[in-house]
Amino acid sequence: MAGHDHDEISEITLRPFNLSDIDDFMEWATDEKVSHFCIWDTYNSREQAMGFIKYLAIPHPWLRVICLGEKAIGSISVTPGSGIGEKKGELGYALNSKYWGKGIATRAVKIVVGTIFRE
Template identity: 60%
Template sequence: MGDSSNITLRLFDLLDINDFMVWATDDQVSKFCSWDTYKSKEAVMRYITDVVIPHPWFRAICLDNRPIGAISVIPNEGRDGCRAELGYVLGSNYWGRGIATRAVKMVATTIFTEWPHVERLEALVDVDNPGSQKVLLKAGFQREGVLRKYCLLKGKTRDIVMFSLLSTDPQVN
């Protein structure tokens, strides 16, 4: 099935529910995510309706126009308005193919154009998630350091690695 050259990003709609369910119900995928694995179609439907659709920048990562993951950018406000936070998730069947890296590069190029006030794109990754750390490094992000005991994840305090990409950084192609 397709390779990373067939990757596109698009808005989600409610017709994507079954594709969304594939990764949202996968414990492997949600392991390092802030959200718990979804258990019902109704809960995913509420999430898409209440969070995804009204979100300022939330896109489906599509392979041949079929959603296989999601990527979002959360803008900061006020004095932190020069920064935004990147988050992404990809179905486990698609890990290790360069798809997430391609999607992250696409978002970085797009977000700095769409939101010219954003000069810094950040990503926070669990120290025990080397796959996601590799994605960001390959996409041109800088590893800035470890934020010790930074957040609670699934009831445990976790160390998080901070990555950043500046609007002035050369993009890795």
Template identity: 45%
Template sequence: MEGSSDIDLSKISLRPLGLADIDDFMVWGTDEKVAIFCTWEPYATKEEALNYIKEKILPQTPGSGQSALTTGQLVPFCSNSGSDRCRGELGYVLGSKYWGKGIATQAVKLVADTIFKEWTHLERLEAFVDVDNVGSQRVLEKSGFLREGVLRKFFILKGRTRDMVIFSLLSTECEA
């Protein structure tokens, strides 16, 4: 297990994210260390965050994979990659005060397993990570994802072109 943790990793479970999760959402949503590698800036108010949940999270179609851990600190999600139904994309956020405790690794394993069981059409799960986000790269490696390579000048993040590392996990590689 990474670091010390007072969170029982075996009790991590998934459920849909809702408006009642606003306080937990704000833990990472206002965290400047988290936002560095995200497309959004830290949320300034609860109202702003509630609007995001109402407009972007709640309208998701059932089975979209938008989920929250019952610990309330991590929001892993999966979405289909456009019209290519065999692939899904995984992403997650975790408040910086919870980094290094094994929470993200356990959650990513759980999400990947759940996604492949519920979305039987998926054969591949992908994750794109900024080359400078070494912690997130380690999470994916520990979760069984394979580092496939670096996509140079792949993504514009906050006005700057960034290199991204692509990771993948095939349905046949996921723990049953």
């Protein structure tokens, strides 16, 4: 079993949001276990979620979906600091609660850190 979890984690990829991610996004955005740890409130409508993807996620300078295979299971973002903190960034993520405890967020953070410093 442990070997299987490790294989799962190595399949993690990051990519920009698409409108077609709406169903996967709804799985974690409507979950109070997830939103409890986030700065946003639980989404309760598809329209609201679609608005987030269209107007915030897609135009965001650095927001990616965390994918396991083809499925979007979470998101991760880096928001640049400003003023005195301009050389810093804030990293935030949300992950579908079904996938908690497998090291997925840790893997996503490592990918982001590697990518951000190259960019």
